Structures are given as structure tokens and as C-alpha cells.
Amino acid sequence: MVDLGEIRKEYTQGRLDETRVADNPFTQFHAWFEQYQETRPEEPTVMTLASVDADGQPWQRILLLKSYDDKGFVFFTNYQSNKGMQLDASGKASMHFFWIGMERQVQIQGRVEKVSREESAAYFHSRPRQSQLGAWASHQSRPLENRAELEARFNQLNEEYQDKEIPLPDFWGGFRLIPERVEFWQGGEYRLHDRVEYRLADGEWAIQRLNP
Template sequence: MGFDLQGLRREYLRGGLNLEDLSAGPIEQFERWMEQAVEADIPDPTAMVLATAAPDGQPSQRIVLLKDLDERGFVFYTNYSSRKAHELDANPKVSLHFPWHILERQVDVCGRVERLSREEAEHYFNRRPRESQLSAWASHQSRAIESRDALMAHYKNVEQRFEGGEVPLPEFWGGYRVCPHQVEFWQGGAYRLHDRFEYNLQPDGNWAIDRLEP
């Protein structure tokens, strides 16, 4: 390799994180950090890495977009015939990762997914741009295809099919909610002594908070 990977490093000096700074629950704390990420105008603040595992134990990851959030959990949408959906059907345990590098922050979420109702999916789908609605119909997500020209031909066929009318929600498309039981907030610190706090859901519904060593 033409450059020294081992020599690439920087200090994390934007600020620390203390227990007294944290909200009692992880969702409220996440909302505070998300608001700050949006205000900082970082690229794609809602982008999150979704990790799933196949039945044979092989993990896979991809970036999806956070589209809703409440006390129940983190919501994203996808094609139900995709690789991630098949893996979620076999194993609902997942993790999410928000890499807010510019703010020297990360958030990790562990939980289980549940499918959203069709009504919830329709509410979101009907608010999508028409082009995004059409692409949901055009793509057989995760399947092999011979060329981009073939993909665009699928799109043109769908465009003609729904020309002049509304684009309905496909039966094979919808949403998932990640219901968390563990959430970690990571703030970079000097000398690689980062601040890490982990929320763990308790049997009584409250959250315990532990500081973790970096």
C-alpha cells in the first residue's frame, strides 16, 4: 500500500461526556444527540449501519435511514424480499450503529425487530417522492441483475404502469421497528480515553446506566 495506515491518527478533543449530562432513558438522550447532529449539518445524520446475521451465523451490514423514532424504538423501511429482510425473519436480533465522526460521537443499539403494520407503512410510503415510490416497485432488492439498463427498463415499465395515477404500497415493501434493550453512547476523548455510557433495559422497564472503560 502506498501510504502508512498505522500512522493515520488524530486526537479526539471536542469534549467529554459525564453521567450527569445524560437523560434517564436512551431515546431522550438519542433525540438530543440527533438534534445536535442535524444542527451541525453533518452529512446524512439519519444514516445508520444495520447489522443482521444469516442462519449460518454469517453477519452482514448495510446503511439504512432512520425514518421514525419514539419510545418503542427506531424505524426503517425496506423490501421484504431483500437479504436483510430474510435474515430478520430468521433472526430478529439486530444492531444499529450511528457513526457521527465529525462530532466524535457514535451510538450503538442492540435490540429485536418487529414489522410495522401495513397502515404505518402506507402512511410513510404515501409521503415519499413519486420517484422513490416507483423505485420500490422496480427493484427486486438483493437479486442479481444483468445490467443497469435492465434495472432502468424495470423502472420505465413501472412508470408506465402507474402513469396518471397514484402509486400504491407494494405488498412486498414495508417497515421494521428496532426495539432496543441496550444503547451505548460514545464520545471521543483525549489520549484515547473515550467516554462510553451503556443503557441496559431492566425487568421493571427502567434503564440502568453504566460507564464503560474505553
């Protein structure tokens, strides 16, 4: 057995007061995200996305958040990947951000919907050319004989679309997570963390402090 019980860290950087947070989670998220960016993290938009398959088995993976506003939080993927099919089938997902440098976490739960084809195309064509080709080359989540097979597809596509615009694949695009519950967590000394929950009820956000 590898005993990790002695690895400990005290959280002492800040407090979170439910009487002083923003009226809605979008404003609160934006304030925290701007503060996080000021710390110059290596990957400021990194998050964990959780979905559930048809057997009720949870899945998690690391993705990058690409935009957010008061309509929701947007990310992009292959619609035929495991996550794409799971999100399409269940219509629900959860995001989690862990900003260890500030001793903060944000958890977002709600329903998901595909963004418009126009929005997906705009983001797809903003990506580096090699990333666009990569979206075509990868049959995401499907078995692969070896890396050479993947690289051969990429090279073939690179030749096919040389000096041409790479079209948006039919199987690739964005999802928007529309929040129904958002939790902000601030690490606290002695494990007395601050947890503030926003929960959507009848079109209004109710704010509640939770036990750590």
C-alpha cells in the same frame, strides 16, 4: 502492505458523564441527534444496520433512519431483500451512528418487528413518485443481468401507473428496532473515551460507564 498506522486523530471535543445523562436512552439520543442536526451534516439520518444470516455471518449496510420515539427506531426496506429476510428470521438487529464531526457514536441493539401496514403506507406515499416506482422495479438483493433490465422494469411501471396512485408493494415496509441495549460514545483525549451504556432489565434502564 499498505501501512495506515500513522494516520491518527485526537478526540478532544467533549466529555460524557454517566451521572448527568438522561434517565433513558431515547431522551439521550434525541438530545444528541438535535445537537448533531445543528452542525448541518449532509445526511443526518444515515446509519449502519447490522444483521446476521442463517450461517451466523454478520452483514452490514448503510440505511436512513426515518423516525424514532420511545417505542423504537424505524427504517424501511424490501422485506424480500437479504436484510429483510435476515431480520425476519432472527428478530434481532444492531444500529450504529457515527457522528465524526462531534466525535460521537451511538450503538443500538435489540429486537425488530415489522411496523403496521398503515405506517408503511403513510411513509411509502410520502416518498417521491420515482422512489415509489423504484421500490417496485428493484427485486432487491436478487441477481440482475444488467442495468438495462432494471431500467426497463422502471419504465414499464412508469407507464403502467401514469396518472394513477402507486400502491404499496406487499413486499415493502418498515421495521422497528426496539432497544434492549444502547451505548453512547464520546471521543476522549489519549483514547480515554467516555462510554455510557443503557441496558434494559425488568422494564427499567440501568446506566453503566464502560472502559474505553
